[in-house]
Amino acid sequence: MATAPIEFNPFDPAVVADPYPYYRLMRERDPVHRNATIRTWFLTRHADVCELLRDERFSSDGTQGERYVPPPPGRGRPGRSMLVVDPPDHTRLRNLVSKAFTPRMVERLRPRIEAIAADLVDRLADESGADLISRFAYPLPVIVIAEMLGVPARDRAQFQEWSAVVVRGLDPVLDSETQEAVFDARDALVAYIRGIIGERRREPADDLITAMIAAREEGDLFSEGELVGMCNLLLIAGHETTVNLIGGGVLALLRNPDQLDRMRREPALAATAVEELLRYAPPVQWTGRVATEELELGGRRIAPRQTVVGILAAANRDPEVFGDPDRLDIGRDPNPHVSFGRGIHFCLGAPLAKLEAQVALPMLLERFPDLRLAGEPDPRPTWNLRGLAHLPVAL
Numbered sequence: 001m002a003t004a005p006i007e008f009n010p011f012d013p014a015v016v017a018d019p020y021p022y023y024r025l026m027r028e029r030d031p032v033h034r035n036a037t038i039r040t041w042f043l044t045r046h047a048d049v050c051e052l053l054r055d056e057r058f059s060s061d062g063t064q065g066e067r068y069v070p071p072p073p074g075r076g077r078p079g080r081s082m083l084v085v086d087p088p089d090h091t092r093l094r095n096l097v098s099k100a101f102t103p104r105m106v107e108r109l110r111p112r113i114e115a116i117a118a119d120l121v122d123r124l125a126d127e128s129g130a131d132l133i134s135r136f137a138y139p140l141p142v143i144v145i146a147e148m149l150g151v152p153a154r155d156r157a158q159f160q161e162w163s164a165v166v167v168r169g170l171d172p173v174l175d176s177e178t179q180e181a182v183f184d185a186r187d188a189l190v191a192y193i194r195g196i197i198g199e200r201r202r203e204p205a206d207d208l209i210t211a212m213i214a215a216r217e218e219g220d221l222f223s224e225g226e227l228v229g230m231c232n233l234l235l236i237a238g239h240e241t242t243v244n245l246i247g248g249g250v251l252a253l254l255r256n257p258d259q260l261d262r263m264r265r266e267p268a269l270a271a272t273a274v275e276e277l278l279r280y281a282p283p284v285q286w287t288g289r290v291a292t293e294e295l296e297l298g299g300r301r302i303a304p305r306q307t308v309v310g311i312l313a314a315a316n317r318d319p320e321v322f323g324d325p326d327r328l329d330i331g332r333d334p335n336p337h338v339s340f341g342r343g344i345h346f347c348l349g350a351p352l353a354k355l356e357a358q359v360a361l362p363m364l365l366e367r368f369p370d371l372r373l374a375g376e377p378d379p380r381p382t383w384n385l386r387g388l389a390h391l392p393v394a395l
């Protein structure tokens with residue numbers, strides 16, 4: 001067996017096109033891998049990724065890392081959100097909104113989610129083909145989060161444009177033109193959110209932004225910047241993730257006709273199917289942390305301020321944990337995938353994302369029994385948020 005040193009380069013277009021062979025190579029040959037050029041550690045084993053996300057000696061605050069480059073003064077700074085802070089601030093911020101996202105609260109949205117999905121499906125009914133991303137996978141979660149927060153429907157298209165640029169900033173290194181575009185889009189988004197907060201202050205409504213403003217005014221528990229950061233995080237998370245679960249999920253089923261058939265015959269498998277699609281095609285491929293002290297992980301020594309990336313998508317295919325990991329099996333149970341992370345930053349929106357997919361996928365398959373691919377799906381160019389720009393289907 002070849003034992004030449006490997007170097008994982010996440011900017012190689014071949015990695016973005018199909019990262020799984022690279023993940024496997026790393027997991028087998030160098031599971032705690034250091035790329036010295038980009039000064040980053042990459043973890044690919046399930047156990048190591050879980051350890052990274054649970055060990056409080058790792059921080060979520062990237063500004064503490066050796067690789068942090070601050071944006072130019074006054075530019076590209078969204079307010080800090082729970083995603084990028086540690087306790088006690090993390091605990092305080094997460095507690096402010098966690099009630100709105102519990103499985104019980106989210107279940108109350110089911111009729112509305114069903115109505116939105118049914119309306120989108122109805123609009124497709126007279127057509128022979130469509131781009132499933134723009135006509136179904138994208139609008140569903142976007143309408144849901146916009147309604148929860150209270151963002152006016154008329155602004156959706158503009159918002160969508162900024163959000164797509166902002167998330168390019170999640171990839172580790174950018175050329176200067178993209179970096180500028182990311183700063184511009186972040187600034188535009190923050191200005192927009194400040195505008196909405198101002199509107200809700202003048203005219204309160206029955207939505208999450210109004211509730212957060214009220215909480216801030218009553219208890220002064222969080223700053224104006226943190227309020228902006230929270231809205232920013234929820235809007236972006238609601239726009240850029242579930243679309244890829246639904247879009248990537250449909251594609252995975254179309255490419256595995258035995259599993260597609262099984263799903264049609266046994267719609268009761270929706271819950272395990274959604275977990276399996278999350279494992280098999282994770283919308284968020286990785287998440288990073290910064291070491292706050294010298295420590296050891298998987299037999300390697302990590303220095304303070306070094307960046308460690310846990311590749312969730314690689315952990316999800318670790319044969320130590322998942323039998324036949326490259327196989328899609330919509331009945332797989334148990335399924336301890338890490339697509340929503342682990343530990344204190346475990347995805348707040350997980351119950352919502354799962355419910356949306358559990359409603360959307362069976363409805364789509366029932367309504368269009370002949371659903372099939374009608375051309376090459378068009379991947380988005382980002383490594384972290386893995387998804388499709390277009391998914392042409394015949395209906």
Ligand code: HEM
Pocket residue numbers: 053060082083084094145233234235237238241242245282283284287288338339340341342344345346347348349350352353
């Ligand atoms: C399939 C869809 C989704 C996936 C795969 C996903 C994935 C993730 C992951 C991996 C994390 C943890 C990041 C880390 O540990 O560094 C996370 C955190 C988070 N997600 Fe999601 N997410 C999804 C949908 C959503 C939705 C719909 C919302 C809300 C509208 C949301 C809100 C959040 C928030 C607020 C956090 C930060 C939690 C914290 O820091 O305590 N997510 N998500």
